Amino acid sequence: MSKVSRRTFLEASGSLAAVSAVTRTSATASPTQADVSGLPRVRQRLVDPPLVPDHAQVADGGAKIVEVELVVEEARRVIDDDGTEIHALTFNGSIPGPLIVCHEGDYVELTLKNPPDNRMAHNIDFHASTGALGGGALTLVRPGEQVVLRWKAVKPGTFIYHCAPGGSMIPFHVVSGMNGAVMVLPRTGLRDGDGSPIRYDRAYYVGEQDFYVPRGPDGDYVTYDGPADGIGDTLEAMRTLTPSHVVFNGRVGALTGDGAMTARVGETVLFIHSQANRDSRPHLIGGHGDFVWEQGSFSDPPAHGLETWFIRGGSAGAAIYTFRQPGLYAYLTHNLIEAVELGALAHVTVEGEWNDDLMTQVSPPGPIDGG
Ligand SMILES: [Cu+2]
Numbered sequence: 001m002s003k004v005s006r007r008t009f010l011e012a013s014g015s016l017a018a019v020s021a022v023t024r025t026s027a028t029a030s031p032t033q034a035d036v037s038g039l040p041r042v043r044q045r046l047v048d049p050p051l052v053p054d055h056a057q058v059a060d061g062g063a064k065i066v067e068v069e070l071v072v073e074e075a076r077r078v079i080d081d082d083g084t085e086i087h088a089l090t091f092n093g094s095i096p097g098p099l100i101v102c103h104e105g106d107y108v109e110l111t112l113k114n115p116p117d118n119r120m121a122h123n124i125d126f127h128a129s130t131g132a133l134g135g136g137a138l139t140l141v142r143p144g145e146q147v148v149l150r151w152k153a154v155k156p157g158t159f160i161y162h163c164a165p166g167g168s169m170i171p172f173h174v175v176s177g178m179n180g181a182v183m184v185l186p187r188t189g190l191r192d193g194d195g196s197p198i199r200y201d202r203a204y205y206v207g208e209q210d211f212y213v214p215r216g217p218d219g220d221y222v223t224y225d226g227p228a229d230g231i232g233d234t235l236e237a238m239r240t241l242t243p244s245h246v247v248f249n250g251r252v253g254a255l256t257g258d259g260a261m262t263a264r265v266g267e268t269v270l271f272i273h274s275q276a277n278r279d280s281r282p283h284l285i286g287g288h289g290d291f292v293w294e295q296g297s298f299s300d301p302p303a304h305g306l307e308t309w310f311i312r313g314g315s316a317g318a319a320i321y322t323f324r325q326p327g328l329y330a331y332l333t334h335n336l337i338e339a340v341e342l343g344a345l346a347h348v349t350v351e352g353e354w355n356d357d358l359m360t361q362v363s364p365p366g367p368i369d370g371g
Contacts, residue, residue: 034152036065036107036150039062039063039064039065039107040061040064040065041064041065041067041109042064042065042066042067043067043068044066044067044068044100044101044102046068046069046070046092046098046099046100047098048092048093048094048098049094049096049098049099049180049204049205049206049207049249050204050205050206050249050255050261050346051204051205052099052101052183052203052204052205052272053098053099053100053101055101055185057185057189057190057199057200058187058188058189059103059105059106059185059187059188062105063103063105063106063107064102064103064106064107065106065107065108065109065150066100066101066102066106066107066108066109067109067111068100068108068109068110068111069110069111069112069113070091070092070097070098070110070111070112070113070124071091071092071093071112071113071115072089072090072091072112072113072114072115072118072122072141072178073090073091073092073093073115073118074087074088074089074090074118074119074120074227075087075088075090075093076088077090077095077177077250077251078251079211079213079245079247079250079251079252080245080247080251080252080253080343081252081253082221084213084221084223084244084245085223086176086211086213086230087176087224087226087227087230088176088177088250089120089122089163089173089176089177089178089227090177090178091124091163091178091179091180094249094250095177095207095209095249095250095251096177096179096180096181096205096207096209096249096250096274096276097161097178097179097180097207098180098205099180099181099182099183099205099272100161100180100181100182100183101182101183101185102153102182102183102184102185103153103156103184103185103186103187104153104154104155104156104184104185104186104187105152105153105154105187106152106153106184107150107151107152107153108126108128108129108150108151108153108182109148109149109150110124110135110139110148110149110150110151111146111147111148112124112139112141112146112147112148112149113141113145113146114141114142114143114144114145114146115143115144116143116144117143118143119143119226119227119228120143120165120169120173120227120228121140121141121142121143121165122140122141122163122165122173122178123135123136123137123139123140123141123163123164123165124136124139124149124161124162124163124164125161125162125163125164126151126159126161126182127159127160127161127182127314127315128151128153128155128157128159128161128182128184129151129152129153130151130152130154131151133164134161134164135149135151136164136165140165153182153184155184155297155299156184156185156186156297156298156299157183157184157293157295157296157297157298157299157318158181158182158183158184158272158274158293158296158298158315158316158317158318159181159182159183159184159296159315159316160179160180160181160182160274160275160276160314160315160316161179161180161181161182162174162178162179162180162276163178163179168235171238171277172231172234172235172238174276174277175209175210175211175212175234175238175243175277176234177209177250179207179209179274179276179277180207180274181205181207181272181274181316183272183316183318184298185298186298190291190298190302190320191301192291192301192302192304193301193302193304198268198291198302198320199268200268200269200270200320201263201267201268201269202263202267202269202270203269203270203271203272204261204269204270204271204272205272205274206248206249206255206271206272206273206274206282206331206346207248207249207250207273207274208246208247208248208273208274208275208278208280208311208333208344209245209246209247209248209249209250209276210243210245210246210275210277210278211243211244211245211246211247212234212237212238212240212242212243212244213234213237213244213245214230214233214234214236214237215237215244221244243278243338243342244342245342245343246278246333246338246339246342246343246344247342247343247344248343248344248345248346249346251343252342252343253343254346255331255345255346255347256345256346256347257347260328260346260347260348260349261331261346261347261348261349262348262349262350262351263323263348263349263350263351264323264350264351264352265323265324265325265326265350265351265352265353266322266323266324266352267322267323268290268320268321268322269320269321269322269323269348270318270319270320271284271318271319271320271321271331272316272317272318273311273316273317273318273319274311274315274316275311275312275313275314275315275316276313276314277313277314278313279310279311279312279313280310280311280313280333280335280344281308281309281310281311281333281334281335282308282309282311282317282319282331282332282333282334283307283308283309283331283332283333283334284319284321284329284330284331284348285329285330285331285332286325286327286329286330287321287323287324287329288305288306288307288321289303289305289306289307289309289319289320289321290304290305290319290320290321290322291303291304291319291320292304292306292309292317292318292319292320293317293318293319294306294309294310294311294317295312295315295317296315296316296317296318298318302320306319308334323348323350323352324355324358325350325352325354325355325358325359326350326351326352326353326354327350327354328347328348328349328350329347329348329349329350330345330346330347330348331345331346331347331348332344332345332346333345
């Protein structure tokens with residue numbers, strides 16, 4: 001049973017007032033605590049997005065304890081092609097943090113480490129979990145500390161997680177990079193609206209991130225010496241609600257060129273898309289969302305054949321598409337200003353045979369007939 005001192009708890013909850021009712025002071029096991037000692041344990045090796053950890057789509061066997069480790073990394077990151085640099089706050093060094101995958105009924109057992117050379121306190125709020133501010137009230141770790149949290153995955157779907165250390169530090173840490181996603185698969189796998197199984201050949205995790213980099217009097221972005229130096233200016237920029245950058249996977253162009261996602265004609269691809277702070281409108285140019293769990297809940301049947309879908313700020317959604325044509329696809333937010341001018345654009349390079357029936361150029365560009 002986790003134990004939280006009053007002092008730690010208040011630090012973790014910050015200005016959020018309604019949480020005193022969940023203060024836990026007893027060191028004895030709750031009568032509702034399940035005995036998980038007999039459950040098998042599997043260690044999930046987390047990977048940098050857009051890759052996802054190895055996982056079974058249909059659960060083999062009963063509930064498991066899925067062990068994962070997140071290490072907080074406070075580090076400088078360049079976020080665009082102009083060399084704009086921020087003091088990023090990250091889980092495991094990537095923006096977004098890694099995708100965690102489990103099945104409904106499994107337990108996720110997280111070890112959260114805050115190395116001693118960090119400067120700030122951090123915690124984690126799992127939207128997929130139940131209780132204690134999503135775990136935020138039980139996980140505040142100062143530099144040099146670690147904590148272990150176990151939660152049961154009772155809701156199937158895609159969910160974000162994020163740091164939430166209290167007050168203004170909640171949005172500040174989230175827009176500095178401290179967010180990621182969990183996918184809780186139904187034990188029997190995904191199903192379409194008719195209840196037929198859906199299987200995917202590959203999966204990608206696209207984490208969308210809004211940054212608010214302050215500008216100096218000359219209009220240029222400001223680079224700060226230390227992680228705390230820019231907090232005041234950044235909070236001021238955040239309050240304009242106007243991001244300087246909206247990007248996928250931590251920087252402009254992270255998922256284009258050599259970083260582009262890949263697939264083959266005939267392959268079915270699952271795209272998980274998270275936005276921890278702000279709304280987004282994913283669209284696959286030249287393709288569709290064959291099956292879309294726009295709100296992320298796998299308890300609900302997916303929508304079919306969508307053009308553009310909507311990811312609410314503070315959520316993750318999932319879309320599945322079977323590629324039918326080769327070529328370069330743009331996967332972007334269809335606020336095209338955010339996509340093209342601010343950075344929220346990715347590419348999917350698809351190899352395979354062109355299908356003339358689906359599209360053909362009947363005559364190439366040339367002079368207008370009779371002109
Ligand atoms: Cu944090």
